[in-house]
Amino acid sequence: MKKRFFVVFLVLMLSVTMTGKLVYWHTQEEESRQQIIAQLIESFTIETGVEVDVVAIEENEMFSKLAAASAADTLPDLIEAGAETILGLGADGLLDTVIPTRFIRNAGDFYTGATRFVITPAGDQYFAIPYHGWVQGIWYRRDWFEEAGLAEPTTWDAIMEAAKYFHDPQNGMYGIVLGKTNDAYAEQVFTIFALSNGARIFDKDGNVVINSPEMREVLQFYKDLGAYSAPGHTYWQQARELYLAGRTPMMFYSTYVMDDLALAEIQTQFISDFDPDLVKNTEFAPMMTNSRPSSFGQVLSLAIVKSSQNKLDVLKLLDFMFEPDNYIKYIHMAPGGMLPTRASIAESEEFLNDPKGIYKSYGAEKIKAIIYGMENIEKFGYVEGRVFPEMGKISGAFTIGNGIVMMFDNNATPDQVLTFWREDIRKLIGR
């Protein structure tokens, strides 16, 4: 009798915990970050009694993993992902818009620059809650530029002039490091050039306008600049290594590079000698101008799956993750890389006081300028307040990168690349 009672009790207990388990997918794959997330989740469980299954997913695999989970009926409750992924999932009708919309409106201090990226195409609701973001631009050696009397690399002409001036491949010095392979990095680097020339993929009515004189100009400039860039199919890894080794004066990188520049223990993973003056001598140019100013970056947001059975618990978890202490602990995982999306956090002392002192080494003013840069981030999929989730498909197929590779590998002309892009986009989105 006792035994039977015990078994029934056990089954009951199990079923209670089974239904109460939240599933949270995020894209922070690095082990050190996973540990911090695990700690935060643990204290959440102690506080609320809600169990959470945390799964780290490679962002490129998000869609296929979700499709598999959907088929197996094991969809997560909460997802952290980049803007294009969120838009794509939203367009597939997978995401809840009620909770994020209410959450953002109640909080009242989210940067509009960040919430723009998760707004529904109709423009009255949100697909997700922006959690943290980064800005990308040119990091350059201010000391070398000053010595050479060069203007800061914020315009096309200045960038070209500096790249020409410094390029000396015989002695292992390269003018700049461009994205020249078919990956997300190449698309990011190319995007800022395109937008600074007013070249777009979609116009505000959703017509594909990639085949424009502006875009041809961008391609031609990119190809010309490629002659003064590090050779081969360079991506972020070469950019970082060559810059840290003092073999290029300019690199395109997100704010995630801030700790690589400032901390000896991270810098010496890539190069043998730590340069303590590198932080001082490095300047960040988040804006680029040719016919108009533009800046590029990414915002990662928390999205709730529509079919989730645990929305109450999801709300609890969201409240917990946005509590200032927890929020700051989370974004201190990658100082510089994870910038807050809420004004109240960005302006707080605790945020500027990260454990490794990285923000201190840059100074509060520089950090505020970078966060301000996030307000002005632009992307191909967002035009004058209109949102085009189709951009997710174009990014996912690495169309932009494939065109760039054609240009450098097979010496394709800008017109040939434009023709290829137009065809590929038609294949992908059917217009």
Add this chain to the structure above:
Amino acid sequence: MQQAASSILKKENSLGWKLVSPTVILLMILIIYPVAYNIYISFFDYGITSSTFVGLENYIRVFKDAAFWKSFFITVGFTLMTVIGSILLGLGVALMMNKEFKGRAIVRTIILLPYITPLISIVFSWKYIFDPSYGPFMQLFSQSLGWVSPQLDLLNNSNNAFFVASIFNIWRNFPFVYLMLLSRLQSIPDEYYEAAEIDGATSWNKFTNITLPEIYFVMGAVALMRGIWNFYKFDEVYLISKRAGTLPIFIYERVIGTTSPEYGVAAAIATILMVIMLGLITTYVKKVLKW
């Protein structure tokens, strides 16, 4: 008497079947079920939130897709090149190692290294060596000697990625071929060669009339194995260069690395490949291995 014997045989037979049946059934479930399920989803348009029956549409799309055929022929080329390359190299090395010389044991071990070293570390060394910005290969041949253009990116240029992936594959897998052939070579009795020498045979005569017939079937079987493996080879090719454009990479990029996964199309491709491979293997086994 005979009847008794045959009934014992029958009993033994049925006992044998009973004994292996759990294994057979388990294997059937493990192999047949995924294959059948794969064929099943190849008739559907499989999305994140829905799946609709589309009949043969996936197959029609695959057959009409120029990109598919391009990567199909690249894969056939890759398979032929790597199989022939690794067989020739493996055979050459095996013939050399079949001779007695000082330090043979150490050399034999060294030859095995490419095959037994973890793939990921080897790939990274290759990538480092050939990196155009800081690789030693380019430092030497471009910056110091000026023999090659500093713009040369051996590993990632879409025009030569296929050759690099093939060479890498041959280099990595020839030790396997060499090992198989060497063990067969070692078991050919020396008397054959002695008798041939008495009859005045040259080295070439000895190779074509004794060695080749003796190792023919091992070579055929190894070629078949390497052929199947290399046709579906994903890890080595993808890691060394994503731009090699073989079919497994084509399927992967269709499904995994995209924001609009096409499971139905990928399943259709897998089914088509399975049919083609079955046909090829059957012909090969009949004609070459003469089973």
